[in-house]
Amino acid sequence: MIQRKVLEIWVGVFVAAGLFALGTLAFRVGNLATAEVANGYRIEAQFENIGGLKVRSPVTLAGVRIGRVAAIGFDPATYQAVVSMNIDGRYNVIPVDTSASIYTSGLLGEQYVGLEPGGSEEYLKDQGKIQLTQSALVLEKLVGRLFTSFIEKPAADKPASDKK
Amino acid sequence: MRAFQYLGGAALDGVERLGRATLFLYEVVSGSWMLVRRFYLVIEQVYAVGVLTLVIILVSGGFVGLVLGLQGYNTLAKFGAADSLGLLVALSLVRELGPVVTALLFAGRAGSALTAEIGLMKATDQLAGMEMMAVNPVTRVIAPRFFAGIVSMPLLAALFSVVGVLSGHMIGVGLLGVDVGAFWSQMQNGVDFYDDILNGVIKSVVFGVVVTGIAVFEGYDAVPTSEGVSRATNRTVVYSSLAVLGLDFIMTALMF
Numbered sequence: 001m002i003q004r005k006v007l008e009i010w011v012g013v014f015v016a017a018g019l020f021a022l023g024t025l026a027f028r029v030g031n032l033a034t035a036e037v038a039n040g041y042r043i044e045a046q047f048e049n050i051g052g053l054k055v056r057s058p059v060t061l062a063g064v065r066i067g068r069v070a071a072i073g074f075d076p077a078t079y080q081a082v083v084s085m086n087i088d089g090r091y092n093v094i095p096v097d098t099s100a101s102i103y104t105s106g107l108l109g110e111q112y113v114g115l116e117p118g119g120s121e122e123y124l125k126d127q128g129k130i131q132l133t134q135s136a137l138v139l140e141k142l143v144g145r146l147f148t149s150f151i152e153k154p155a156a157d158k159p160a161s162d163k164k
Numbered sequence: 165m166r167a168f169q170y171l172g173g174a175a176l177d178g179v180e181r182l183g184r185a186t187l188f189l190y191e192v193v194s195g196s197w198m199l200v201r202r203f204y205l206v207i208e209q210v211y212a213v214g215v216l217t218l219v220i221i222l223v224s225g226g227f228v229g230l231v232l233g234l235q236g237y238n239t240l241a242k243f244g245a246a247d248s249l250g251l252l253v254a255l256s257l258v259r260e261l262g263p264v265v266t267a268l269l270f271a272g273r274a275g276s277a278l279t280a281e282i283g284l285m286k287a288t289d290q291l292a293g294m295e296m297m298a299v300n301p302v303t304r305v306i307a308p309r310f311f312a313g314i315v316s317m318p319l320l321a322a323l324f325s326v327v328g329v330l331s332g333h334m335i336g337v338g339l340l341g342v343d344v345g346a347f348w349s350q351m352q353n354g355v356d357f358y359d360d361i362l363n364g365v366i367k368s369v370v371f372g373v374v375v376t377g378i379a380v381f382e383g384y385d386a387v388p389t390s391e392g393v394s395r396a397t398n399r400t401v402v403y404s405s406l407a408v409l410g411l412d413f414i415m416t417a418l419m420f
Contacts, residue, residue: 007211014215018319021326025361028348029254029329032357056356110353 031056039089040067041126045100046080051111051136053102058112059085066091069113085113095120099132111136185381188302192310192380195303205308206315213274213309213376214316220273221266221320222327228261229253229328233335237342246340250347251354253332254325258355258364259420262325264412267371270317271404275379278309279400282383283393291384306380313379317372318365325364363419367412374411375404 026032050072059067067087075082087094097118104111115130124130199206236252282305285291291301329351336342355361379400386396 002211008207010215011207011210014210014218014316015319018214018316018322021319021322022365024326025258025322025364026357029258029325029351030355030357030361031352032361 040086041089041092042070042084043087043094043124043126043128043130044082044084045113045130045133046075046078046082047100047102047133047135048080049135049138050081050083051102051104051138053083053111053113053136057110059087059115060112061091061094061115061117066115083113092123094124096122096124096128097132098124098130099134100130101134102136104137181385184385185377188381188384189310189377191302192307195300196307196311198303199307199311205304206312209308209312210316213278213312214320217270217273217316217320218323220269221324224265224269225257225262225324225327226331228265228324229257229331230335232256232261232328233332233340236332237336237340246342247346248350248354249336249340249342250329250333250351253336254329254351254355255360257325257328257332258360260412260416262321262328263364263367263371264408266321266324266368267317267375267408268405270313270320270371271375271379271401271408274313274316275375275400275404276397278313278376278379279383279386279397280393282306282309282380283386283388283396286384286386287388287390287393289388302384306384310376310380313376314369314372317375318368321364321368321371359420363415366419367415370411370415371408374407378404378407 053069053072055069055072057069058065059069067085069083070086071084073082073084074080083100094115095118097120099116099118101114101116102111103114118132232253233249236249236256237246240246240249240252282291285301285305291305294301294304333344333347337344337347382396382400382403386392
C-alpha cells in the first residue's frame with residue numbers, strides 16, 4: 001500500500017495539472033482572455049447586408065480591435081440588419097460621423113466591423129448610432145458579376161452564327 | 165412462441181437491471197454526505213482512478229494530436245488553408261476527441277479495474293463482512309469511487325486536449341512549417357469559451373458519471389464467482405463504450 005503522504009502529493013499534482021489544463025484551454029486555446037470588454041458602451045449601426053458577421057466578431061478601428069459585436073437583430077421597418085457593438089470604455093472618442101463597414105480578413109477569413117473615424121468634434125455615447133454604413137461584400141455576388149461580364153463579352157465580340 | 169418468450173424475458177431482465185441500477189445510484193448519491201467527513205476516501209480513489217490513468221491519457225493525447233496535425237495539414241494544404249491547422253486541431257480535440265477518447269480509455273483502464281475490484285470484494289464476502297460490522301458498503305466503498313470518477317474525468321479530458329494541441333503544434337509548426345502566429349491566432353479566434361470549451365467540459369462530466377456509474381453498478385451487481393466477475397468486467401467496458409458513443413451523438417446534436 002502506497003504511503004498516505006506520497007498518495008496525497010500525487011493526487012495534488014494530478015488535480016493541479018488538470019485545473020491548469022482547463023485554464024490553458026480557456027485562455028490560450030479559447031477566447032476567454034479577449035472576450036471580455038471592460039466598462040464597455042454600446043453603439044449601433046444598420047447594414048443592408050451583414051454577410052457572415054456573427055455575435056462576438058471583432059470591431060476594429062485602424063486595424064486595432066476596440067470591441068466586439070454584442071448582438072445582431074433585424075429592423076422590420078427598414079428591412080436592415082441592426083448590429084449593436086460593445087466598445088471598450090478606453091476608446092470613448094469615436095466621432096459621431098464615423099462610418100462602419102464590414103470587411104473580411106483574408107479572402108475567406110472571418111468577417112469583422114471596421115470603423116473609419118470622421119472629423120466631428122462630437123463623440124458617440126452609449127446607445128449612439130452610426131449613420132454611415134457599408135454592407136459586407138458577398139462573394140457570390142462578386143463572382144456572379146464577374147461571370148456575367150465574362151459571358152457578355154464573347155457574345156458581343158462574336159456574331160451569333162458560330163454555335164457549338 | 166419460444167421466440168416471443170425469449171424476447172419478453174430479455175426485455176423484462178433489461179428493465180429490471182435498469183431499475184436496480186437507478187435505485188443503486190440513488191443510494192450512492194444519497195449516502196454520499198458522509199464523504200464530507202471522510203474526504204480521505206475520495207482522495208485515495210482519485211489516485212487509483214485518476215493518477216494511474218494519467219500515463220495512457222497523456223500518451224494517447226499526444227499521438228492523437230500528432231495524427232490530427234499530419235492529416236489536417238494534408239487536407240487543408242489542398243485548399244491553401246494550412247494556416248487554419250491550429251483551429252482544426254483544437255476544435256476537434258476540445259469538442260469531440262478529448263471527451264470521447266478519454267472516456268473510452270477511462271472505461272478500459274479505470275472502469276474495468278473498478279468493476280473487478282468491487283466484484284472481487286463481493287465474491288470474497290468483504291462487502292457482506294462490512295455489513296456485519298454495521299458499515300454500509302455502498303457509502304464506504306462505492307460512493308468514494310463514484311465521485312472520484314466524476315472528478316477525474318473532466319481533468320483527464322482537459323489534459324488530453326492540451327497535450328493534443330501541443331503535439332499538433334509540434335507537428336504543424338515544427339515539422340510542416342505552419343506559421344506559429346497564424347496557428348495560435350486562428351485557434352483563439354475560432355474556439356469559443358462557452359460554445360466549445362464549456363460544452364466539452366460538460367460532455368466529459370457526463371461521460372464521467374456514466375462510465376463510473378456503470379462500472380460500480382456492474383461490480384456491485386456481479387455474480388460472486390470468478391466467472392461472474394470476469395463477465396461483469398467485460399460488460400462494463402462494452403456498455404460504457406456504447407453509452408459514451410451514443411450519448412456523444414445526442415449531446416453533439418443538442419449542443420452544436
